[in-house]
Amino acid sequence: xxxxxxxxxxxxxxxxxxxxxxxxxxxxxxxxxxxxxxxxxxxxxxxxxxxxxxxxxxxxxxxxxxxxxxxxxxxxxxxxxxxxxxxxxxxxxxxxxxxxxxxxxxxxxxxxxxxxxxxxxxxxxxxxxxxxxxxxxxxxxxxxxxxxxxxxxxxxxxxxxxxxxxxxxxxxxxxxxxxxxxxxxxxxxxxxxxxxxxxxxxxxxxxxxxxxxxxxxxxxxxxxxxxxxxxxxxxxxxxxxxxxxxxxxxxxxxxxxxxxxxxxxxxxxxxxxxxxxxxxxxxxxxxxxxxxxxxxxxxxxxxxxxxxxxxxxxxxxxxxxxxxxxxxxxxxxxxxxxxxxxxxxxxxxxxxxxxxxxxxxxxxxxxxxxxxxxxxxxxxxxxxxxxxxxxxxxxxxxx
Ligand SMILES: *Cc1c(COP(=O)(O)O)cnc(C)c1O
Numbered sequence: 001x002x003x004x005x006x007x008x009x010x011x012x013x014x015x016x017x018x019x020x021x022x023x024x025x026x027x028x029x030x031x032x033x034x035x036x037x038x039x040x041x042x043x044x045x046x047x048x049x050x051x052x053x054x055x056x057x058x059x060x061x062x063x064x065x066x067x068x069x070x071x072x073x074x075x076x077x078x079x080x081x082x083x084x085x086x087x088x089x090x091x092x093x094x095x096x097x098x099x100x101x102x103x104x105x106x107x108x109x110x111x112x113x114x115x116x117x118x119x120x121x122x123x124x125x126x127x128x129x130x131x132x133x134x135x136x137x138x139x140x141x142x143x144x145x146x147x148x149x150x151x152x153x154x155x156x157x158x159x160x161x162x163x164x165x166x167x168x169x170x171x172x173x174x175x176x177x178x179x180x181x182x183x184x185x186x187x188x189x190x191x192x193x194x195x196x197x198x199x200x201x202x203x204x205x206x207x208x209x210x211x212x213x214x215x216x217x218x219x220x221x222x223x224x225x226x227x228x229x230x231x232x233x234x235x236x237x238x239x240x241x242x243x244x245x246x247x248x249x250x251x252x253x254x255x256x257x258x259x260x261x262x263x264x265x266x267x268x269x270x271x272x273x274x275x276x277x278x279x280x281x282x283x284x285x286x287x288x289x290x291x292x293x294x295x296x297x298x299x300x301x302x303x304x305x306x307x308x309x310x311x312x313x314x315x316x317x318x319x320x321x322x323x324x325x326x327x328x329x330x331x332x333x334x335x336x337x338x339x340x341x342x343x344x345x346x347x348x349x350x351x352x353x354x355x356x357x358x359x360x361x362x363x364x365x366x367x368x369x370x371x372x373x374x375x376x377x378x379x380x381x382x383x384x385x386x387x388x389x390x391x392x393x394x395x396x397x398x399x
Contacts, residue, residue: 028055106140
């Protein structure tokens with residue numbers, strides 16, 4: 001199918017929920033993807049922080065092929081071997097004792113909201129259902145996760161939101177302390193706000209929030225859907241802070257591109273769920289969890305990929321800072337942790353995204369004015385240098 005036909009069919013047959021680029025990607029290998037007309041692109045979007053191992057990583061491809069030939073789907077009424085393997089890998093490499101599997105980030109957040117409420121109301125009574133989240137946060141699109149999301153524009157037209165959510169400024173621990181009441185069951189935060197433009201909180205923020213939550217007997221839920229699976233140079237971003245949450249949500253990179261989500265918790269909290277309380281037909285499905293096992297094993301193997309992420313993240317940030325300085329008339333700030341990097345402009349970045357696309361580079365625009373880069377963790381220095389040359393040129397064209 002050529003791109004002209006794709007544009008027509010897209011308009012004809014699909015609900016218009018995305019502002020798509022005029023490109024149809026049909027093949028990928030490592031850091032590269034190819035369009036239907038044969039054009040090659042460097043992929044610094046990575047399926048929105050999802051293709052942590054790049055495209056068609058051999059170990060994941062083989063795991064999927066083998067599992068697809070053996071068993072694609074069975075109900076959770078039976079034990080599923082790759083699901084058990086993935087749960088064990090996650091528990092052995094995180095704060096958590098128990099895992100619940102679902103199919104996406106928003107579902108992981110739904111699960112976290114339900115578990116927090118079940119736990120807290122069981123402990124403190126039926127009114128203890130309040131959840132504090134941050135302004136400009138992003139937690140997903142279903143009604144619960146959308147109600148948690150601190151962006152009014154995303155809720156517009158879909159109200160009423162679920163009751164019980166309060167939004168406070170991100171990075172301000174005191175605001176959380178002041179918002180907590182006896183009816184607060186949890187605080188839900190992203191370690192770094194990805195969707196709202198790679199917003200990094202001040203140092204010590206999460207430690208302070210952890211102390212406040214522990215003192216008040218309130219659960220701390222970390223949404224690591226974007227920051228998890230090695231993105232910041234550690235398997236999970238909370239590892240940089242010296243604290244642990246009570247509940248954590250994962251998705252995006254967990255299956256290196258296969259749809260899978262997970263909600264992890266300590267035993268104490270997870271024990272609030274009994275059989276029948278929560279579930280999912282596809283959650284933890286053999287095919288998706290086989291991809292998850294291959295992904296986890298690859299990320300853990302000798303720590304090489306996480307090490308690569310840290311080194312390449314530092315290089316990318318350095319190059320971005322140089323570019324920001326060179327174009328200081330239009331740039332505001334460079335921010336990043338590992339391979340989640342943002343360059344804030346003082347204007348809309350859509351023209352830059354298009355100029356990069358024309359030159360063979362896929363980058364994303366977050367929150368209107370932030371160029372966000374989230375390449376696969378296997379990215380090489382020469383890929384970064386090439387991408388930065390393209391970005392540099394694209395920014396020059398703005399003036
Ligand atoms: C992407 C994202 C979600 C939503 O995940 P979906 O799989 O799109 O439902 C939730 N929280 C954060 C932090 C995310 O980055």
